[in-house]
Amino acid sequence: MYNVSPLEQLLALHPPDDVTLSSVRTVLVVRASDDEGADWEASLANDANAFVSIFDRHRNRVYRHALRMTTNAQDAEDVTAAAFLELWRRRKSVRLVDGSVLPWLLVTTTNQARNVARSRRRYRALLASLPHSEDMRSAEDEALQRIEETRITEQVREALHSLTPSDAALIALTAFEHCSNTEVATVLGISEGAARTRLHRARARMAAVVGPIAGADGAITKMEESQ
Amino acid sequence: MSTLEMDPVFTEALRGVLAETVEESSRVRRRWGWRLGASMLGGLVLVGGGVALAAGVFSPPGAPIDTQLGNFISATRTGTATIDLGPPPATANDLSLKLTCNSVGTFTFPNGSSLSCDATDVSNPPIARTASEVVPLSPGVDSVTITARANASWTLQVAFVDQVTTSWGVNADGQTFGVQNQQGTPELLAVVIDQGETHGYVESSELNCAAGGDVQTPAEALTWDKVSANRSVSIPVYQSNGTTVIGTFVVGDASQIVPLASLSLGC
Numbered sequence: 289m290y291n292v293s294p295l296e297q298l299l300a301l302h303p304p305d306d307v308t309l310s311s312v313r314t315v316l317v318v319r320a321s322d323d324e325g326a327d328w329e330a331s332l333a334n335d336a337n338a339f340v341s342i343f344d345r346h347r348n349r350v351y352r353h354a355l356r357m358t359t360n361a362q363d364a365e366d367v368t369a370a371a372f373l374e375l376w377r378r379r380k381s382v383r384l385v386d387g388s389v390l391p392w393l394l395v396t397t398t399n400q401a402r403n404v405a406r407s408r409r410r411y412r413a414l415l416a417s418l419p420h421s422e423d424m425r426s427a428e429d430e431a432l433q434r435i436e437e438t439r440i441t442e443q444v445r446e447a448l449h450s451l452t453p454s455d456a457a458l459i460a461l462t463a464f465e466h467c468s469n470t471e472v473a474t475v476l477g478i479s480e481g482a483a484r485t486r487l488h489r490a491r492a493r494m495a496a497v498v499g500p501i502a503g504a505d506g507a508i509t510k511m512e513e514s515q
Numbered sequence: 516m517s518t519l520e521m522d523p524v525f526t527e528a529l530r531g532v533l534a535e536t537v538e539e540s541s542r543v544r545r546r547w548g549w550r551l552g553a554s555m556l557g558g559l560v561l562v563g564g565g566v567a568l569a570a571g572v573f574s575p576p577g578a579p580i581d582t583q584l585g586n587f588i589s590a591t592r593t594g595t596a597t598i599d600l601g602p603p604p605a606t607a608n609d610l611s612l613k614l615t616c617n618s619v620g621t622f623t624f625p626n627g628s629s630l631s632c633d634a635t636d637v638s639n640p641p642i643a644r645t646a647s648e649v650v651p652l653s654p655g656v657d658s659v660t661i662t663a664r665a666n667a668s669w670t671l672q673v674a675f676v677d678q679v680t681t682s683w684g685v686n687a688d689g690q691t692f693g694v695q696n697q698q699g700t701p702e703l704l705a706v707v708i709d710q711g712e713t714h715g716y717v718e719s720s721e722l723n724c725a726a727g728g729d730v731q732t733p734a735e736a737l738t739w740d741k742v743s744a745n746r747s748v749s750i751p752v753y754q755s756n757g758t759t760v761i762g763t764f765v766v767g768d769a770s771q772i773v774p775l776a777s778l779s780l781g782c
Contacts (some may be wrong), residue, residue, distance in 0.1 A: 289653055317545050351521045366735040373634050376536055413637045414532060417618060417727055421524040 298392050332379060342389060343372055349465075350393050356464055357401035357445065366368040368406040371397045373414070383475050391475045394465050395457040402449055402456060415426035447497040458483060532634065535619050539633045574716070575705035576684040577693030581649065583611060587672040591617070597660040599669055604651060607675035608650050610659060615645040620667030625659055626650045641670075684755060692716050692755045708709060708752055708762050715752040717764050724782035725750050725766040725775045746771045748778065 322377035324345060331340035350371055354364035374396050375382060375389060400407040408415055430468040448456040454476045460465040520526070547758070584604045600610075614621055623629040630646040637644065650659075652675070659673055683693035683701045688706045692703035703716035706765035725738040725748040747767030765772055 300756075330536065334537055334540060336534040339537045340534050343530060347522055347526065352519050355519065361522075365525050368521060369525075372529070372533055373536065376533065376540070377635060410638055411634055413617075414619065414634050418528040418532065419524050421522050468723055 296365055323387065324389070325384065326385065328387075328389060337361075339376065342375075346390050346393055347372070350397050353394055353397050353460075353465055354401055356375055357398060357448075357460065358404060359442075362420075363401075363404045363421075366408055367400045367404060369415060369418065370400045370411055374400070377451065382475065385471045385474045386455075391461070391467055393470045394461050394467065395472065395475045398448075398457045398460045400454050402453065441498075443498050444494075449493050450497060451490050451493060454478075455486055455493075458487045459490050459494060462487065523677070531754050532619060536634045538633050539619060539621065542659050547781040561761055576636050576681055577698070577701060577705075578694050579649075579678045579680045579696065581609070581611065582679075583679045584677055586724065587613070587674045589672045590671065591668065591670040593663075593668045594665040595660065595662045597658045598673060599658045600673060602657060602678075606668075606677045606732040608652055609649050609676040609678040610649045611674045611676045612650060612659065613645055613649070613672040614661060615670040615671060615672075617668035618666070620669075622648060622662050622667065622669050624648045625661075648749070649678065686756050688757055690757045692757070703753065703757055705750060706764050707762055713752070713762050715761050716748050716755055716757070717752055718757075720782075721750040721775055722764070722766070743767050743769065745769055746773050748773055748775050750775045 306318045306332065327338040327342050327345075331342060348367065351364060351368045354367040355361065358367055371393050375393060382389055382392050383443050397512045404502070448459065451459065457476065458469075458472050462469060467488065469483045473480045476483070478486070521529075544709050559634050583680040588598065588600060590598045612624060614622055614624065614630055616630055616637060618637055619632055619634055621631045626644075626648060628646070628648050630644075632644050659671070661669055663669055663670055680696055681693075681700075683698070685691055686703070690703050691701035692705070693701045694705045695701075698720050702719055704719045704722060705714065706717050707714055727736070727743070730736045730739050747765050747769045748763045749763045749772050750762050752760055752762040753759055
C-alpha cells in the first residue's frame with residue numbers, strides 16, 4: 289500500500305543485482321560444460337533448476353553420509369533435506385572447495401546428524417509434509433544393510449558428540465568421506481596446519497573414548513588409514 | 516560404488532520443495548526490494564490504507580477508520596479457493612482479511628497483494644507468517660478468493676468492515692495535510708521520526724525528489740542507487756502549518772547526510 293516512487297518502481301523492475309546479459313552468456317557457456325561452480329552461481333541468481341541440479345549431483349553422497357551418521361533411514365532423509373535447505377538458507381556464506389559445495393554439505397550433514405531433533409526443529413512443518421513410499425520399511429532395511437560396513441557404531445557416534453562440531457566434521461569427513469584435510473579446513477575456515485593439529489588431538493580423544501570398544505575398531509582403523 | 520539412494524518419493528518431493536524455495540526466495544527478495552524503499556527512509560511515511568487506528572494512537576487526517584462488523588470467519592484451504600461469507604451487513608463496505616500461510620508458496624489476495632512464505636517461514640508461529648489486508652467489498656459479491664498453487668495450504672480469517680476515510684486537514688496557507696489514501700497524496704505528508712517520538716509532516720514534493728522521484732530510466736535509477744549508497748538526503752519536518760520546522764526526515768541509509776536544498780536535483 290506504499291506509494292512507491294518511480295525510483296522504487298524502476299528498481300523493482302530492474303533490481304541492481306539482476307543478472308546482466310553478459311553474465312547470462314557466461315553462465316550458459318560454463319553450464320554447457322556441466323560445471324558445478326556455474327550451477328552454484330546460477331543458483332545464487334535464484335535459478336531453481338540450477339539449484340535442483342546441485343541437489344541431484346550430491347544427494348546420494350550426502351544421504352549416504354547421513355545414513356552412516358544416524359540410526360535410521362528416515363533420520364538420514366530428514367538430515368539430508370535439512371542440509372540442502374541449509375545450503376540455500378546460508379548460501380551467502382557457503383565456502384566452495386574447488387568450485388564444489390559438497391564439502392560444505394558434508395560438514396553440514398555431520399553437524400545436522402549430531403542432533404537430529406534440533407535439525408528438524410527449523411524445518412519441522414516442511415519435513416512432516418514430505419511423503420514417503422508405501423514400502424518404506426523394506427527400503428529402509430535394505431539401505432541400512434548396504435551401508436552397514438561403513439556405518440559408525442553407537443559408541444563412535446557418541447564419541448563424535450564429545451568433540452566440538454568442527455572436530456567431529458574433521459574426523460567424520462576425513463575418515464568416511466575421504467575428504468582431504470585441505471578440503472575440510474577450507475570449509476571450516478581454518479588453515480591446513482590447524483586442521484592437522486586439531487585432527488590429531490581429536491583422533492586421540494576419540495581413541496580414548498572408543499578404543500576399548502570392539503565395534504568401533506573398524507571406524508578408527510579407517511580413520512588411521514585415511515591419514 | 517554403492518548405489519544407495521533415498522526413497523524416490525521423498526526425493527521427488529524434496530526436489531520440488533527446493534525448487535519452490537529458490538523460486539519463492541526470488542519473489543520474496545523482490546518484495547523486500549519494494550519494502551527497502553520504505554525502510555531506507557529515516558522515519559516512517561504514514562499511509563492511509565490499512566492503517567489500524569486505536570484510541571490514543573496518532574491519527575493524522577485522511578486516515579481510514581475501520582469498524583469491524585461481526586466476528587471473523589476462519590477457513591483453511593489448499594490451492595486456489597473461494598470462501599463464502601454470506602450476506603454482508605448493510606453498512607459493510609470493506610473486508611478485513613488475515614491470511615496465514617501453512618506451507619511454502621505465494622498466496623494472493625483479491626487486490627493483487629501477495630504473501631510469500633519460504634521453508635523457514637512455515638516453521639514460524641502463525642503470527643509471523645500472517646499478512647493483513649483491507650479490500651473493498653464489491654456489491655453483490657459475498658465471497659472472497661485466495662489464489663495459490665495446487666498444493667499450497669493457507670488459512671484465512673475474514674470480517675466485514677465499515678471503513679470511513681477521514682478528510683485531510685487544510686492549514687492557513689491552504690495546504691492539505693495528512694496521510695496518503697484513495698484520494699491521493701496531500702501536499703504535506705504525515706511522517707514519524709525519532710523512533711516514533713515525533714509526528715510531523717514533510718512536503719510531498721520534497722520527499723519525492725529526495726527519493727529520486729524524477730528518475731526516468733533504468734540507467735538513471737542505477738546511477739541514483741550508486742550515488743545513494745554514499746549519501747542520504749535530508750528534508751525538513753514541519754508542523755501541520757507547513758512552516759515551523761520540528762525535525763529532519765532522512766531518505767537513505769548512508770551515514771553521510773546531505774540536505775536536499777544543497778543538491779541540484781532539478782525537482
